[in-house]
Amino acid sequence: MSGLRSLAAEPVAPEVGKFIDTHVHFQDCQVGALDKVAEWMKSNNVQRCINLPLKQSRAKNELERAQMNENYKPYQGRIARFCIIYTDEVSSEEEAVKILTKEKQDGAIGFGEHYGVGGGSGPGSTFDDPKNMPFFSACAKVGLPVLFHMDRGKNMDDKGLPRLENVLETYPNCVMIAHSDWWKNLSDGTCDRLLKTYPNLYADLSCTVGRSIMGSDKKFAREFLIRNADKLLFGTDSGWWSFNKKPAGEFALIDELKLPKEVEDKICRGNAERLFWPGGKR
Numbered sequence: 001m002s003g004l005r006s007l008a009a010e011p012v013a014p015e016v017g018k019f020i021d022t023h024v025h026f027q028d029c030q031v032g033a034l035d036k037v038a039e040w041m042k043s044n045n046v047q048r049c050i051n052l053p054l055k056q057s058r059a060k061n062e063l064e065r066a067q068m069n070e071n072y073k074p075y076q077g078r079i080a081r082f083c084i085i086y087t088d089e090v091s092s093e094e095e096a097v098k099i100l101t102k103e104k105q106d107g108a109i110g111f112g113e114h115y116g117v118g119g120g121s122g123p124g125s126t127f128d129d130p131k132n133m134p135f136f137s138a139c140a141k142v143g144l145p146v147l148f149h150m151d152r153g154k155n156m157d158d159k160g161l162p163r164l165e166n167v168l169e170t171y172p173n174c175v176m177i178a179h180s181d182w183w184k185n186l187s188d189g190t191c192d193r194l195l196k197t198y199p200n201l202y203a204d205l206s207c208t209v210g211r212s213i214m215g216s217d218k219k220f221a222r223e224f225l226i227r228n229a230d231k232l233l234f235g236t237d238s239g240w241w242s243f244n245k246k247p248a249g250e251f252a253l254i255d256e257l258k259l260p261k262e263v264e265d266k267i268c269r270g271n272a273e274r275l276f277w278p279g280g281k282r
Contacts, residue, residue, distance in 0.1 A: 022234060044238075178203040
């Protein structure tokens with residue numbers, strides 16, 4: 001396409017790495033942006049990663065979108081991406097389905113990071129806000145897992161997470177990946193209960209909240225990860241701010257917990273492969 005540049009015309013051979021990082025935020029619309037990500041991956045023993053767009057990093061026009069698509073071509077099988085649209089950007093579920101279908105055709109393998117109504121700006125909204133529900137339905141129809149953010153002002157919920165549970169029950173075909181303040185419900189058993197009850201619920205380990213709770217009681221954390229080994233995804237929430245910085249704490253946490261090899265393999269790689277690349281597809 002005219003005006004587009006690629007610094008790596010040929011596919012880049014995958015590095016052997018211990019981790020699939022399912023939650024990173026890297027720039028991907030500028031020429032050569034993913035080459036920097038590949039360097040970060042190599043230095044952190046990451047074989048694959050999934051890039052989640054943020055408002056400030058997603059494509060702002062068709063030229064940037066075309067460049068983004070071009071950037072991913074040589075890294076197929078190594079760097080994947082999610083897509084995001086916000087509740088104030090579409091007027092109907094049908095419109096959301098149309099956009100998400102095109103995103104999936106262009107290579108998106110998930111939806112997120114989902115911050116809720118308005119993208120998390122403005123007044124706080126609840127997880128099952130009526131403006132959120134059509135997006136969950138659209139993702140279920142298109143077949144895109146949803147990774148969601150949750151805190152006091154974004155996708156709010158009550159003790160025991162009944163609003164999240166309502167979404168899980170309403171859209172059983174929509175895979176949900178929990179993140180952020182979800183982990184504040186770890187100690188009271190809510191996370192265990194929901195992961196056990198709902199086949200469509202997963203959780204990623206990338207969060208200072210979760211890491212803090214797990215780091216303060218490694219015995220509890222180790223037992224939790226073993227119990228829920230089939231439902232957890234390794235992630236670090238690293239981003240363009242992480243270049244040439246100390247590795248995210250999640251890398252060290254995995255080593256410190258000394259998990260059984262089978263459990264570690266599932267959390268660090270296997271669950272992501274099964275969820276996002278079934279049958280070995282790229």
